[in-house]
Amino acid sequence: MTQNALVFNKVEKSFGELKALKNISFTVEAGTFVALLGPNGAGKTTLINCLNGLTKRDGGEILVMGEDPEVNPLHTKMALGIVEQELVFDPFFTPLEMLRMRRGLFGLKPDEEYVNWLLDKLSLTDKKNVRARQLSGGMKRRLMIAKALAHKPTILILDEPTAGVDVELRNSLYEFLGELKKEGMTIVLTTHYIEEAQLLADKVAIQDAGETLIFESTKTLLGRKKKILELTNEDGEVVTLEEGEKGGFNLEKISADYPRAHNLRVIEPKLEDIFLEFTKKK
Amino acid sequence: MIHPIRLWTLTYKETSRFLKVWTQTVGSPVVIAVMYFAVFGGALGSRITELKGVPYSIFIIPGLVLLQSTTNAYMNPSSSLIIAKYSGTMSDILLPPLSALEKTLGYLLGGLLRGLMVSILIFAVAGVFTGKYMPEHWLIFLAMLIFSNGAFAMLGTLIGIWAKNFDQISGFSTFVLTPMGFLGAIFYSLDMLPPLAQTLSLFNPFFYFADGLRYGFLGVQEVDPLFSVGMAGLIFVVLFGLNWLAFFKNWRLGI
Ligand SMILES: Nc1ncnc2c1ncn2[C@@H]1O[C@H](COP(=O)(O)OP(=O)(O)O)[C@@H](O)[C@H]1O
Ligand SMILES: [Mg+2]
Numbered sequence: 001m002t003q004n005a006l007v008f009n010k011v012e013k014s015f016g017e018l019k020a021l022k023n024i025s026f027t028v029e030a031g032t033f034v035a036l037l038g039p040n041g042a043g044k045t046t047l048i049n050c051l052n053g054l055t056k057r058d059g060g061e062i063l064v065m066g067e068d069p070e071v072n073p074l075h076t077k078m079a080l081g082i083v084e085q086e087l088v089f090d091p092f093f094t095p096l097e098m099l100r101m102r103r104g105l106f107g108l109k110p111d112e113e114y115v116n117w118l119l120d121k122l123s124l125t126d127k128k129n130v131r132a133r134q135l136s137g138g139m140k141r142r143l144m145i146a147k148a149l150a151h152k153p154t155i156l157i158l159d160e161p162t163a164g165v166d167v168e169l170r171n172s173l174y175e176f177l178g179e180l181k182k183e184g185m186t187i188v189l190t191t192h193y194i195e196e197a198q199l200l201a202d203k204v205a206i207q208d209a210g211e212t213l214i215f216e217s218t219k220t221l222l223g224r225k226k227k228i229l230e231l232t233n234e235d236g237e238v239v240t241l242e243e244g245e246k247g248g249f250n251l252e253k254i255s256a257d258y259p260r261a262h263n264l265r266v267i268e269p270k271l272e273d274i275f276l277e278f279t280k281k282k
Numbered sequence: 283m284i285h286p287i288r289l290w291t292l293t294y295k296e297t298s299r300f301l302k303v304w305t306q307t308v309g310s311p312v313v314i315a316v317m318y319f320a321v322f323g324g325a326l327g328s329r330i331t332e333l334k335g336v337p338y339s340i341f342i343i344p345g346l347v348l349l350q351s352t353t354n355a356y357m358n359p360s361s362s363l364i365i366a367k368y369s370g371t372m373s374d375i376l377l378p379p380l381s382a383l384e385k386t387l388g389y390l391l392g393g394l395l396r397g398l399m400v401s402i403l404i405f406a407v408a409g410v411f412t413g414k415y416m417p418e419h420w421l422i423f424l425a426m427l428i429f430s431n432g433a434f435a436m437l438g439t440l441i442g443i444w445a446k447n448f449d450q451i452s453g454f455s456t457f458v459l460t461p462m463g464f465l466g467a468i469f470y471s472l473d474m475l476p477p478l479a480q481t482l483s484l485f486n487p488f489f490y491f492a493d494g495l496r497y498g499f500l501g502v503q504e505v506d507p508l509f510s511v512g513m514a515g516l517i518f519v520v521l522f523g524l525n526w527l528a529f530f531k532n533w534r535l536g537i
Contacts, residue, residue, distance in 0.1 A: 052373075052376070052377055053376065053532075054373065054376055054536050054537050056536070073379065074379040074381070082377060084370075084373060086370050088369060088373070089371065090371045091369065092298075092299050092302060101291055101295055101374075102378070104290065105288055105292060105374070106288070106378050107288045108287065109287065
């Protein structure tokens with residue numbers, strides 16, 4: 001049986017006049033990786049804040065492992081590990097102290113082995129005993145991820161964790177997220193780097209102006225856009241051909257039409273184009 | 283609901299901040315106490331020799347202790363909360379499954395322990411100057427120390443939750459708490475005041491804190507010590523309820 005880790009059903013939230021969330025509806029099955037894509041101001045962070053009890057929704061339904069976070073926050077908070085968008089840290093404590101305290105605040109006994117494993121996985125072992133203000137931006141971001149995982153949540157939510165982060169760190173983060181997913185972790189990642197969604201996500205939710213515009217598997221979504229075959233014909237002109245209705249190209253016909261074709265190249269569809277198409281349509 | 287590990291960790295977090303900078307936390311009240319005894323005990327004490335049959339330099343000890351310790355008890359949670367708001371680390375408290383009771387107690391204990399630590403130090407410094415170390419009535423002495431420092435800690439929590447910036451926190455301390463302390467009959471006895479001021483003093487909560495503690499330490503009082511303990515206890519309970527409610531409603535802490 002696949003369990004639903006997260007359910008959003010017609011979630012609404014306003015700040016005064018501003019409707020930050022109008023109609024958010026999608027479901028994250030346990031063990032899947034969902035990318036939540038949307039431009040700035042789409043309401044991604046607000047949606048996450050509705051999950052963790054930082055803010056109260058105005059309407060609709062939210063379930064975290066089957067429980068409403070506003071009704072049973074103690075249960076849902078245990079299930080959630082949240083990496084906030086803003087780079088924040090408490091200047092008084094060292095990474096090691098922070099991870100120990102995070103476990104304690106969740107009511108868990110010390111687990112030095114796990115804490116050290118986390119520090120190691122996030123390349124913070126060297127820095128585990130320095131005050132957080134001495135950490136670089138990338139280290140602080142990794143520390144936030146370690147903190148979110150300190151209580152061994154079943155759902156990890158990352159709010160734009162790769163914004164302003166160097167390529168090397170991004171790649172190692174992707175690798176780590178892949179490992180966590182293999183171990184059965186449910187992961188939701190908000191981002192506006194579309195390659196990230198394409199690379200990592202089983203499913204993609206596209207959100208704009210407080211609405212879920214689309215929610216489907218990354219594969220289906222990419223299938224919405226046709227592959228393009230680009231070739232150079234005998235006159236040296238570049239010709240582009242779209243994939244047929246059923247997918248794929250009729251190579252016999254192509255070689256008949258363009259007997260001296262060369263420089264053949266298939267251009268894969270990009271999530272970015274789909275994303276732009278969807279957010280522009282609105 | 284109280285989970286021992288959660289409460290212990292929050293209390294640890296709220297005490298380790300002042301313990302990490304303990305030379306500041308402890309140093310400043312001690313220096314101020316020494317100054318008071320040098321000035322009041324030395325210079326003034328030769329003019330006002332006795333109050334209520336107690337040498338003046340000894341009479342002022344409980345008030346002096348309260349003035350310093352309650353300021354520390356107030357500053358601990360209020361500054362912790364405002365720093366968390368500034369640095370965005372409020373979520374360190376909001377994301378974990380801490381109950382309203384655990385939050386109330388955690389911030390209370392942080393402020394209370396700091397207040398008690400400062401109290402003990404100033405009593406010790408005062409003892410060096412005056413030779414008076416031991417309280418007369420232990421039970422009332424301890425109850426008054428806990429109620430008064432606890433009340434100020436919880437006041438600090440409330441102001442910390444309410445405040446948007448550090449100025450509001452220090453403003454409340456400078457314009458409300460400090461005057462309240464100085465007017466709480468800690469350097470004089472009520473009969474030295476004009477009648478109207480005497481009556482007004484009875485509306486000052488700090489008066490009961492100071493008078494009750496003075497009874498516990500010296501055995502002299504202006505009003506019935508049990509009444510002072512009762513008032514202090516009542517203030518403590520009311521503030522406890524308000525703290526719990528603020529945390530329960532997530533008042534001004536959420537988004
Ligand atoms: N506390 C708040 N008060 C008022 N408006 C807010 C608040 N938080 C977010 N908003 C507004 O809600 C909208 C959605 O913001 P946000 O959830 O941060 O979007 P995203 O994370 O997708 O960039 C924005 O227009 C933002 O200005
Ligand atoms: Mg955001």
